[in-house]
Amino acid sequence: MSSSVTKDDAIIILVSILLPPIAVIMMKRPTEDVLINVVLTLFGWILGIVHALYLLNKKKQSWF
Numbered sequence: 001m002s003s004s005v006t007k008d009d010a011i012i013i014l015v016s017i018l019l020p021p022i023a024v025i026m027m028k029r030p031t032e033d034v035l036i037n038v039v040l041t042l043f044g045w046i047l048g049i050v051h052a053l054y055l056l057n058k059k060k061q062s063w064f
Contacts, residue, residue: 013056017049020045020048020049037051037052037055
């Protein structure tokens with residue numbers, strides 16, 4: 001099982017740090033995930049970042 005980071009993943013990771021809700025939208029997640037991320041980002045930027053990175057990890061694991 002390869003866990004290498006692709007160019008697309010690197011872009012999403014960077015956007016996750018700068019603008020977490022935009023990263024969730026880029027991952028084509030359901031509206032509920034986007035709304036949860038917006039609320040978490042409003043409560044604390046780090047919460048939004050963690051949630052966006054969690055969703056990216058969850059998406060990558062489902063590919064294998």
